[in-house]
Amino acid sequence: MIGLLRGRVLQKQPPYLLLDVNGVGYELEAPMSTFYHLPADEQPVTLYTHLAIRDDAHVLYGFACEADRALFRALLKVSGVGGKMALAILSGMSADEFALTVQAGDAAALTRLPGVGKKTAERLIVEMRDRLEKLETGPVVAVAGAAGSGSAGTSAADDAVSALLALGYKPAEAQRMVKSVPTEGLSTEEIIRAALQGG
Secondary structure, eight states: OOOOEEEEEEEEETTTEEETTTEEEEEEEEEEEEHHHHHHSSEEEEEEEEEEOSSSSSEEESSSSSSHHHHHHHHHHTTTTHHHHHHHHHHHHHHHHHHHHHHHTTTHHHTTTTOOOOHHHHHHHHHHHHHHHHOOOOOOOOOOOOOOOOOOOOHHHHHHHHHHHHHTTTHHHHHHHHSSSSTTTTOOOHHHHHHHHHH
């Protein structure tokens, strides 16, 4: 099992990233909370990982801190929650915000996340209350300082819309969320963060 990787980020296209570890490129999927902590330049970064083995693919997920990985793993144990939805939850709110939302029984806040309906929100509250008390929390290990620009030929706003679509938002909703943000001079990650906070 791959538990941790340390290397340089070669490509960022949320929710995907390519990490160079001593000449081997690892493709990972990561929540936006991880992208916010990636270094702007080629500084080394440490990511905690979770490997999901399915019939059709092996998917490696990366997290800036152990607390996010622990929450991701706990979310996967909830009936009806898969990797995509767990990433969307971690992208839409921090682990601490999620814990407060669950403890308060605020199903309405959870239904604002993509793919989370009323029944799933209620199931998350019921099943995660006990699990949250057992989760370990730890400091962010990745090098702080989010940055990054869009890939060649696309704007940061276009990349932000693509990332929101990959997280499960509908096209019209993703466009609306990005248009509600003043994108001038912002990186893709900064636009996504602002869109998620305002959307």
